[in-house]
Amino acid sequence: MDDGFAEYVAQRHLRLCRMAYLLARDWGTAEDLVQTALAKAWVAWRRIEGNPDPYVYRIIVNTHASWWRRRWRGEIPAETIPEAADPRDAAAEVADQVALWSAIGALSPRQRAVIVLHYYEGRTLTQVADIVGCSLGAVKTQLSRALGRLRVDPDIQTMTMERAQR
Amino acid sequence: MRYTESDLRTLLHEHGRERDGGEPAAPLDAIVRRGRRMRRTRRAATAGAAVAFTVAAFALGNGLLIGRSGADRTTVAARPTGSAQPARWPKLPDRFPVVLGAEKFDLRPIYTGRFETVGAGQRLTFTPTSYSTAIKVACDDPRAWVVVAMPLKGGETGGSAGRCGESVGGHHDRKSAPSGWLKRPQSIQVWVFPADAPIREVACRKMPEECDESVQGRALLRPEVRDQLSAMAGGQPGRWTAAIYDRAGKRPPLPDGGPLPDAGSPFASTSTPAG
Numbered sequence: 496m497d498d499g500f501a502e503y504v505a506q507r508h509l510r511l512c513r514m515a516y517l518l519a520r521d522w523g524t525a526e527d528l529v530q531t532a533l534a535k536a537w538v539a540w541r542r543i544e545g546n547p548d549p550y551v552y553r554i555i556v557n558t559h560a561s562w563w564r565r566r567w568r569g570e571i572p573a574e575t576i577p578e579a580a581d582p583r584d585a586a587a588e589v590a591d592q593v594a595l596w597s598a599i600g601a602l603s604p605r606q607r608a609v610i611v612l613h614y615y616e617g618r619t620l621t622q623v624a625d626i627v628g629c630s631l632g633a634v635k636t637q638l639s640r641a642l643g644r645l646r647v648d649p650d651i652q653t654m655t656m657e658r659a660q661r
Numbered sequence: 662m663r664y665t666e667s668d669l670r671t672l673l674h675e676h677g678r679e680r681d682g683g684e685p686a687a688p689l690d691a692i693v694r695r696g697r698r699m700r701r702t703r704r705a706a707t708a709g710a711a712v713a714f715t716v717a718a719f720a721l722g723n724g725l726l727i728g729r730s731g732a733d734r735t736t737v738a739a740r741p742t743g744s745a746q747p748a749r750w751p752k753l754p755d756r757f758p759v760v761l762g763a764e765k766f767d768l769r770p771i772y773t774g775r776f777e778t779v780g781a782g783q784r785l786t787f788t789p790t791s792y793s794t795a796i797k798v799a800c801d802d803p804r805a806w807v808v809v810a811m812p813l814k815g816g817e818t819g820g821s822a823g824r825c826g827e828s829v830g831g832h833h834d835r836k837s838a839p840s841g842w843l844k845r846p847q848s849i850q851v852w853v854f855p856a857d858a859p860i861r862e863v864a865c866r867k868m869p870e871e872c873d874e875s876v877q878g879r880a881l882l883r884p885e886v887r888d889q890l891s892a893m894a895g896g897q898p899g900r901w902t903a904a905i906y907d908r909a910g911k912r913p914p915l916p917d918g919g920p921l922p923d924a925g926s927p928f929a930s931t932s933t934p935a936g
Contacts, residue, residue: 504689530688
Protein backbone atom coordinates (compact mmCIF):
# COMPACT_ATOMS: atom_id res chain seq x y z
CA MET A 496 0.00 0.00 0.00
CA ASP A 497 1.62 3.27 -1.03
CA ASP A 498 -0.43 5.60 -3.23
CA GLY A 499 1.91 8.48 -2.61
CA PHE A 500 2.48 7.83 1.08
CA ALA A 501 6.25 7.43 0.67
CA GLU A 502 6.37 10.61 -1.37
CA TYR A 503 4.37 12.48 1.26
CA VAL A 504 6.69 11.29 4.02
CA ALA A 505 9.77 12.26 2.03
CA GLN A 506 8.39 15.71 1.32
CA ARG A 507 6.79 16.54 4.65
CA HIS A 508 8.73 14.67 7.31
CA LEU A 509 11.20 17.44 8.11
CA ARG A 510 8.53 20.12 8.25
CA LEU A 511 6.33 17.97 10.46
CA CYS A 512 9.26 17.32 12.78
CA ARG A 513 9.94 21.04 13.08
CA MET A 514 6.31 21.76 13.85
CA ALA A 515 6.24 18.91 16.38
CA TYR A 516 9.44 20.21 17.95
CA LEU A 517 7.82 23.57 18.57
CA LEU A 518 5.04 21.75 20.40
CA ALA A 519 7.17 19.26 22.32
CA ARG A 520 10.42 21.27 22.60
CA ASP A 521 12.42 18.09 22.38
CA TRP A 522 13.63 16.60 19.10
CA GLY A 523 13.37 12.99 20.23
CA THR A 524 9.78 13.48 21.31
CA ALA A 525 9.05 15.43 18.14
CA GLU A 526 10.30 12.62 15.92
CA ASP A 527 8.31 10.10 17.95
CA LEU A 528 5.19 12.26 17.62
CA VAL A 529 5.64 12.50 13.87
CA GLN A 530 6.33 8.81 13.50
CA THR A 531 3.20 8.00 15.50
CA ALA A 532 1.12 10.41 13.43
CA LEU A 533 2.45 9.10 10.13
CA ALA A 534 1.91 5.50 11.18
CA LYS A 535 -1.73 6.33 11.97
CA ALA A 536 -1.98 8.16 8.67
CA TRP A 537 -0.57 5.10 6.87
CA VAL A 538 -3.36 2.97 8.36
CA ALA A 539 -6.01 5.42 7.14
CA TRP A 540 -4.22 6.52 3.96
CA ARG A 541 -6.77 5.25 1.46
CA ARG A 542 -9.57 6.98 3.35
CA ILE A 543 -7.88 10.37 3.47
CA GLU A 544 -9.25 12.61 0.78
CA GLY A 545 -7.32 15.59 -0.47
CA ASN A 546 -4.45 17.10 1.44
CA PRO A 547 -3.38 14.80 4.29
CA ASP A 548 -1.78 17.67 6.24
CA PRO A 549 -4.79 18.58 8.41
CA TYR A 550 -5.28 14.93 9.35
CA VAL A 551 -1.62 14.48 10.26
CA TYR A 552 -1.44 17.78 12.11
CA ARG A 553 -4.53 16.84 14.12
CA ILE A 554 -2.92 13.56 15.21
CA ILE A 555 0.28 15.35 16.18
CA VAL A 556 -1.59 17.98 18.21
CA ASN A 557 -3.81 15.43 19.96
CA THR A 558 -0.97 13.01 20.62
CA HIS A 559 1.15 15.80 22.02
CA ALA A 560 -1.68 16.85 24.30
CA SER A 561 -1.98 13.30 25.61
CA TRP A 562 1.75 13.08 26.24
CA TRP A 563 1.87 16.56 27.65
CA ARG A 564 1.97 15.83 31.33
CA ARG A 565 4.92 13.47 31.03
CA ARG A 566 6.99 16.11 29.27
CA TRP A 567 5.56 19.03 31.12
CA ARG A 568 6.89 17.78 34.45
CA GLY A 569 10.43 18.49 33.40
CA GLU A 570 9.76 22.09 32.49
CA ILE A 571 9.63 25.08 34.75
CA PRO A 572 6.92 27.50 33.67
CA ALA A 573 8.03 31.11 33.79
CA GLU A 574 5.58 33.05 35.90
CA THR A 575 7.13 36.37 35.02
CA ILE A 576 9.06 37.29 31.96
CA PRO A 577 12.36 38.97 32.80
CA GLU A 578 12.52 42.59 31.86
CA ALA A 579 15.33 43.58 29.55
CA ALA A 580 17.87 46.00 30.96
CA ASP A 581 18.53 47.85 27.77
CA PRO A 582 16.61 47.34 24.54
CA ARG A 583 19.63 48.24 22.43
CA ASP A 584 21.87 45.76 24.17
CA ALA A 585 22.55 42.59 22.10
CA ALA A 586 22.66 40.49 25.24
CA ALA A 587 19.34 41.94 26.26
CA GLU A 588 17.88 40.98 22.88
CA VAL A 589 19.02 37.42 23.39
CA ALA A 590 17.51 37.48 26.85
CA ASP A 591 14.25 38.70 25.33
CA GLN A 592 14.25 35.80 22.90
CA VAL A 593 14.98 33.34 25.67
CA ALA A 594 12.22 34.81 27.77
CA LEU A 595 9.72 34.56 24.94
CA TRP A 596 10.74 30.97 24.15
CA SER A 597 10.43 30.13 27.82
CA ALA A 598 7.00 31.72 27.97
CA ILE A 599 5.87 29.66 24.97
CA GLY A 600 6.91 26.57 26.89
CA ALA A 601 4.66 27.60 29.75
CA LEU A 602 1.54 27.67 27.56
CA SER A 603 -0.97 24.86 27.72
CA PRO A 604 -0.69 22.28 24.94
CA ARG A 605 -3.80 23.64 23.24
CA GLN A 606 -2.60 27.25 23.37
CA ARG A 607 0.83 26.26 22.11
CA ALA A 608 -0.75 24.32 19.25
CA VAL A 609 -2.79 27.35 18.25
CA ILE A 610 0.29 29.59 18.34
CA VAL A 611 2.45 27.18 16.34
CA LEU A 612 -0.20 26.40 13.74
CA HIS A 613 -1.06 30.05 13.22
CA TYR A 614 2.32 31.77 13.45
CA TYR A 615 4.67 29.00 12.32
CA GLU A 616 2.54 26.99 9.91
CA GLY A 617 0.71 30.05 8.66
CA ARG A 618 -2.71 28.45 9.02
CA THR A 619 -5.77 30.63 9.19
CA LEU A 620 -7.73 30.55 12.40
CA THR A 621 -10.48 28.62 10.63
CA GLN A 622 -7.95 25.99 9.56
CA VAL A 623 -6.53 25.92 13.08
CA ALA A 624 -10.01 25.31 14.46
CA ASP A 625 -10.44 22.41 12.06
CA ILE A 626 -7.13 20.86 13.06
CA VAL A 627 -7.50 21.38 16.78
CA GLY A 628 -11.10 20.22 16.66
CA CYS A 629 -12.91 23.15 18.25
CA SER A 630 -14.91 26.18 17.18
CA LEU A 631 -13.44 29.28 15.62
CA GLY A 632 -14.52 31.27 18.67
CA ALA A 633 -12.67 28.89 20.97
CA VAL A 634 -9.52 29.22 18.88
CA LYS A 635 -9.76 33.02 19.03
CA THR A 636 -10.12 32.83 22.79
CA GLN A 637 -7.14 30.50 23.11
CA LEU A 638 -5.08 32.71 20.84
CA SER A 639 -5.97 35.84 22.75
CA ARG A 640 -5.07 34.25 26.08
CA ALA A 641 -1.85 32.84 24.71
CA LEU A 642 -0.76 36.17 23.28
CA GLY A 643 -1.58 37.79 26.58
CA ARG A 644 0.59 35.34 28.45
CA LEU A 645 3.40 35.84 25.93
CA ARG A 646 3.02 39.60 26.11
CA VAL A 647 2.61 39.68 22.36
CA ASP A 648 0.56 42.65 21.30
CA PRO A 649 -1.10 42.08 17.91
CA ASP A 650 -1.58 45.82 17.54
CA ILE A 651 2.12 46.53 17.50
CA GLN A 652 3.46 45.87 14.06
CA THR A 653 7.22 45.96 14.42
CA MET A 654 9.86 45.52 17.03
CA THR A 655 11.28 48.91 16.13
CA MET A 656 8.07 50.70 16.88
CA GLU A 657 7.67 48.79 20.09
CA ARG A 658 11.17 49.61 21.22
CA ALA A 659 10.75 53.25 20.34
CA GLN A 660 7.89 53.37 22.76
CA ARG A 661 9.98 52.14 25.67
CA MET B 662 8.88 44.15 27.57
CA ARG B 663 6.20 43.43 25.02
CA TYR B 664 6.64 41.59 21.73
CA THR B 665 5.11 41.79 18.30
CA GLU B 666 3.60 39.06 16.17
CA SER B 667 6.62 39.44 13.91
CA ASP B 668 8.93 38.71 16.86
CA LEU B 669 6.91 35.60 17.58
CA ARG B 670 7.04 34.37 13.98
CA THR B 671 10.78 34.97 13.78
CA LEU B 672 11.42 33.18 17.02
CA LEU B 673 9.36 30.15 16.02
CA HIS B 674 11.11 29.87 12.67
CA GLU B 675 14.52 30.18 14.27
CA HIS B 676 13.79 27.49 16.82
CA GLY B 677 12.16 25.27 14.21
CA ARG B 678 15.39 25.26 12.24
CA GLU B 679 17.70 24.48 15.13
CA ARG B 680 18.81 20.96 15.68
CA ASP B 681 21.98 19.35 16.87
CA GLY B 682 23.17 16.43 14.76
CA GLY B 683 21.57 17.40 11.46
CA GLU B 684 18.13 16.91 10.04
CA PRO B 685 16.10 13.85 11.02
CA ALA B 686 15.89 11.15 8.38
CA ALA B 687 12.43 10.08 7.23
CA PRO B 688 12.17 6.51 8.61
CA LEU B 689 9.61 5.21 6.13
CA ASP B 690 10.23 1.55 6.98
CA ALA B 691 9.78 2.15 10.70
CA ILE B 692 6.61 4.17 10.08
CA VAL B 693 5.08 1.46 7.90
CA ARG B 694 6.05 -1.25 10.41
CA ARG B 695 4.39 0.75 13.16
CA GLY B 696 1.31 1.28 11.01
CA ARG B 697 1.06 -2.46 10.33
CA ARG B 698 1.33 -3.15 14.05
CA MET B 699 -1.46 -0.66 14.76
CA ARG B 700 -3.64 -2.28 12.12
CA ARG B 701 -3.03 -5.75 13.53
CA THR B 702 -3.88 -4.53 17.03
CA ARG B 703 -7.09 -2.91 15.83
CA ARG B 704 -8.14 -6.02 13.92
CA ALA B 705 -7.38 -8.18 16.92
CA ALA B 706 -9.45 -5.85 19.10
CA THR B 707 -12.33 -5.98 16.65
CA ALA B 708 -12.11 -9.75 16.42
CA GLY B 709 -11.97 -10.00 20.22
CA ALA B 710 -15.08 -7.89 20.56
CA ALA B 711 -16.86 -10.05 18.00
CA VAL B 712 -15.86 -13.21 19.86
CA ALA B 713 -17.10 -11.76 23.14
CA PHE B 714 -20.39 -10.78 21.54
CA THR B 715 -20.79 -14.25 20.10
CA VAL B 716 -19.99 -15.86 23.46
CA ALA B 717 -22.40 -13.58 25.30
CA ALA B 718 -25.17 -14.20 22.79
CA PHE B 719 -24.55 -17.94 22.86
CA ALA B 720 -24.49 -18.02 26.66
CA LEU B 721 -27.69 -16.01 26.82
CA GLY B 722 -29.27 -18.36 24.31
CA ASN B 723 -28.23 -21.39 26.34
CA GLY B 724 -29.57 -19.84 29.52
CA LEU B 725 -32.92 -19.13 27.94
CA LEU B 726 -33.34 -22.39 26.12
CA ILE B 727 -31.79 -25.10 28.23
CA GLY B 728 -31.20 -23.50 31.55
CA ARG B 729 -27.98 -23.19 33.48
CA SER B 730 -26.52 -26.52 32.49
CA GLY B 731 -25.66 -25.09 29.10
CA ALA B 732 -23.98 -22.02 30.43
CA ASP B 733 -21.06 -23.87 31.98
CA ARG B 734 -20.12 -25.36 28.66
CA THR B 735 -19.93 -22.01 26.98
CA THR B 736 -16.20 -21.44 26.86
CA VAL B 737 -14.25 -20.10 23.95
CA ALA B 738 -10.56 -19.41 24.14
CA ALA B 739 -9.01 -16.45 22.45
CA ARG B 740 -5.74 -14.63 22.66
CA PRO B 741 -5.94 -11.33 24.43
CA THR B 742 -5.52 -8.26 22.31
CA GLY B 743 -1.95 -7.51 21.48
CA SER B 744 -0.46 -10.85 22.33
CA ALA B 745 0.67 -11.66 18.80
CA GLN B 746 4.31 -10.75 19.22
CA PRO B 747 6.71 -12.96 21.15
CA ALA B 748 8.27 -10.83 23.86
CA ARG B 749 9.07 -10.70 27.53
CA TRP B 750 6.03 -10.02 29.63
CA PRO B 751 5.71 -9.01 33.27
CA LYS B 752 5.73 -12.11 35.43
CA LEU B 753 3.17 -13.05 38.02
CA PRO B 754 3.58 -15.53 40.86
CA ASP B 755 2.25 -19.02 40.28
CA ARG B 756 0.30 -18.93 43.54
CA PHE B 757 -1.91 -16.46 45.39
CA PRO B 758 -1.74 -17.10 49.13
CA VAL B 759 -4.99 -16.59 51.05
CA VAL B 760 -5.41 -16.44 54.82
CA LEU B 761 -8.96 -16.62 56.14
CA GLY B 762 -8.72 -16.79 59.92
CA ALA B 763 -7.01 -19.99 60.75
CA GLU B 764 -7.40 -21.32 57.24
CA LYS B 765 -4.48 -20.84 54.86
CA PHE B 766 -4.31 -22.01 51.29
CA ASP B 767 -2.93 -21.06 47.88
CA LEU B 768 -4.88 -20.21 44.78
CA ARG B 769 -3.52 -21.26 41.41
CA PRO B 770 -3.83 -19.45 38.10
CA ILE B 771 -6.65 -20.53 35.82
CA TYR B 772 -6.28 -17.74 33.29
CA THR B 773 -3.56 -15.36 32.15
CA GLY B 774 -3.89 -12.48 29.73
CA ARG B 775 -1.13 -10.37 28.23
CA PHE B 776 -1.53 -6.92 26.80
CA GLU B 777 0.85 -4.54 25.12
CA THR B 778 -0.99 -1.23 25.34
CA VAL B 779 -2.21 0.79 28.29
CA GLY B 780 -5.02 3.28 28.67
CA ALA B 781 -7.93 1.11 27.58
CA GLY B 782 -9.97 -1.19 29.76
CA GLN B 783 -9.99 -4.96 29.26
CA ARG B 784 -12.75 -7.32 30.29
CA LEU B 785 -11.39 -10.70 31.39
CA THR B 786 -13.98 -13.42 31.07
CA PHE B 787 -13.31 -16.75 32.74
CA THR B 788 -15.05 -19.67 34.40
CA PRO B 789 -14.49 -19.78 38.19
CA THR B 790 -13.77 -23.12 39.78
CA SER B 791 -14.52 -22.11 43.38
CA TYR B 792 -15.72 -19.16 45.43
CA SER B 793 -12.12 -18.23 46.16
CA THR B 794 -11.28 -16.40 42.97
CA ALA B 795 -8.55 -13.77 42.88
CA ILE B 796 -6.93 -11.42 40.40
CA LYS B 797 -3.44 -10.02 40.22
CA VAL B 798 -1.84 -7.66 37.70
CA ALA B 799 1.83 -7.11 36.86
CA CYS B 800 3.13 -4.32 34.66
CA ASP B 801 6.36 -3.45 32.90
CA ASP B 802 6.18 -0.13 34.72
CA PRO B 803 5.46 -0.74 38.40
CA ARG B 804 4.36 2.89 38.69
CA ALA B 805 1.54 2.36 36.16
CA TRP B 806 -1.96 2.82 37.56
CA VAL B 807 -4.21 -0.23 37.76
CA VAL B 808 -7.94 -0.34 38.33
CA VAL B 809 -9.80 -3.60 38.95
CA ALA B 810 -13.60 -3.75 38.93
CA MET B 811 -15.46 -6.91 39.81
CA PRO B 812 -19.05 -7.87 40.69
CA LEU B 813 -19.92 -8.16 44.38
CA LYS B 814 -22.48 -10.16 46.29
CA GLY B 815 -25.13 -7.46 46.41
CA GLY B 816 -25.00 -6.98 42.65
CA GLU B 817 -22.97 -3.80 42.85
CA THR B 818 -19.51 -3.41 41.38
CA GLY B 819 -16.50 -3.19 43.70
CA GLY B 820 -12.86 -2.87 43.03
CA SER B 821 -9.52 -1.36 43.83
CA ALA B 822 -7.05 1.03 42.27
CA GLY B 823 -3.42 1.85 42.86
CA ARG B 824 0.07 1.62 41.48
CA CYS B 825 0.79 -1.64 39.71
CA GLY B 826 3.73 -2.48 41.97
CA GLU B 827 1.57 -2.20 45.05
CA SER B 828 -0.24 -5.49 44.46
CA VAL B 829 -3.57 -4.16 43.26
CA GLY B 830 -6.09 -6.94 43.06
CA GLY B 831 -8.18 -8.92 45.48
CA HIS B 832 -10.10 -12.08 45.94
CA HIS B 833 -13.53 -13.36 46.68
CA ASP B 834 -14.59 -15.88 49.24
CA ARG B 835 -17.93 -17.54 49.81
CA LYS B 836 -19.26 -14.46 51.61
CA SER B 837 -18.30 -11.91 48.98
CA ALA B 838 -18.78 -13.80 45.72
CA PRO B 839 -21.99 -12.90 43.88
CA SER B 840 -24.75 -15.44 43.67
CA GLY B 841 -24.36 -17.73 40.72
CA TRP B 842 -20.61 -17.27 40.76
CA LEU B 843 -20.01 -20.90 39.82
CA LYS B 844 -22.95 -21.20 37.48
CA ARG B 845 -21.71 -19.16 34.55
CA PRO B 846 -18.64 -17.44 33.11
CA GLN B 847 -17.73 -14.31 35.05
CA SER B 848 -16.00 -11.08 34.10
CA ILE B 849 -13.54 -8.80 35.80
CA GLN B 850 -12.58 -5.51 34.21
CA VAL B 851 -9.03 -4.18 34.39
CA TRP B 852 -7.68 -0.82 33.32
CA VAL B 853 -3.97 0.00 33.25
CA PHE B 854 -3.02 3.63 32.77
CA PRO B 855 0.45 5.09 32.25
CA ALA B 856 2.28 6.16 35.39
CA ASP B 857 2.01 9.76 34.23
CA ALA B 858 -1.64 9.63 33.20
CA PRO B 859 -3.08 13.11 33.80
CA ILE B 860 -5.33 12.03 36.66
CA ARG B 861 -4.77 15.25 38.54
CA GLU B 862 -5.86 17.32 35.54
CA VAL B 863 -8.92 15.19 34.93
CA ALA B 864 -10.11 14.54 38.48
CA CYS B 865 -8.73 17.32 40.67
CA ARG B 866 -9.28 20.53 38.77
CA LYS B 867 -10.83 22.28 41.74
CA MET B 868 -8.26 21.35 44.38
CA PRO B 869 -5.13 20.10 42.60
CA GLU B 870 -2.96 20.75 45.66
CA GLU B 871 -4.90 18.12 47.62
CA CYS B 872 -4.72 15.53 44.88
CA ASP B 873 -2.25 13.10 46.41
CA GLU B 874 -1.78 9.45 45.46
CA SER B 875 -4.69 8.17 47.52
CA VAL B 876 -7.06 10.79 46.09
CA GLN B 877 -5.91 9.93 42.57
CA GLY B 878 -6.45 6.24 43.29
CA ARG B 879 -9.99 6.87 44.50
CA ALA B 880 -10.66 9.09 41.49
CA LEU B 881 -9.78 6.18 39.21
CA LEU B 882 -12.73 4.25 40.60
CA ARG B 883 -15.04 6.77 38.93
CA PRO B 884 -16.08 5.63 35.43
CA GLU B 885 -16.12 9.16 34.02
CA VAL B 886 -12.50 9.70 35.09
CA ARG B 887 -11.45 6.43 33.47
CA ASP B 888 -13.32 7.32 30.29
CA GLN B 889 -11.56 10.67 30.02
CA LEU B 890 -8.18 9.14 30.70
CA SER B 891 -8.79 6.44 28.12
CA ALA B 892 -9.64 9.11 25.57
CA MET B 893 -6.47 11.02 26.41
CA ALA B 894 -3.98 8.24 27.02
CA GLY B 895 -5.47 5.20 25.30
CA GLY B 896 -3.30 3.08 23.07
CA GLN B 897 0.10 3.98 24.50
CA PRO B 898 2.56 1.10 24.45
CA GLY B 899 3.07 -0.67 27.77
CA ARG B 900 3.05 -4.37 28.57
CA TRP B 901 1.06 -5.86 31.41
CA THR B 902 -0.19 -9.24 32.48
CA ALA B 903 -3.30 -10.18 34.41
CA ALA B 904 -3.98 -13.52 36.02
CA ILE B 905 -7.10 -15.02 37.55
CA TYR B 906 -6.38 -17.44 40.36
CA ASP B 907 -8.72 -20.00 41.78
CA ARG B 908 -8.70 -22.71 44.38
CA ALA B 909 -9.34 -25.81 42.39
CA GLY B 910 -7.90 -24.68 39.12
CA LYS B 911 -5.80 -26.69 36.78
CA ARG B 912 -2.54 -24.81 36.16
CA PRO B 913 -1.99 -23.38 32.71
CA PRO B 914 1.47 -22.06 31.76
CA LEU B 915 2.29 -18.74 33.37
CA PRO B 916 3.58 -15.85 31.31
CA ASP B 917 7.33 -16.21 31.05
CA GLY B 918 8.02 -14.81 27.64
CA GLY B 919 6.78 -17.82 25.73
CA PRO B 920 3.63 -18.07 23.60
CA LEU B 921 0.19 -18.12 25.16
CA PRO B 922 -1.80 -21.31 25.20
CA ASP B 923 -4.39 -21.47 22.48
CA ALA B 924 -7.84 -22.95 22.57
CA GLY B 925 -8.51 -26.19 24.31
CA SER B 926 -8.08 -25.37 27.98
CA PRO B 927 -10.97 -26.42 30.19
CA PHE B 928 -10.66 -22.97 31.75
CA ALA B 929 -10.71 -21.21 28.43
CA SER B 930 -11.27 -17.51 28.70
CA THR B 931 -11.57 -14.41 26.66
CA SER B 932 -10.43 -10.85 27.02
CA THR B 933 -12.13 -8.00 25.27
CA PRO B 934 -11.81 -4.25 25.44
CA ALA B 935 -13.98 -3.04 28.29
CA GLY B 936 -16.62 -0.47 27.55
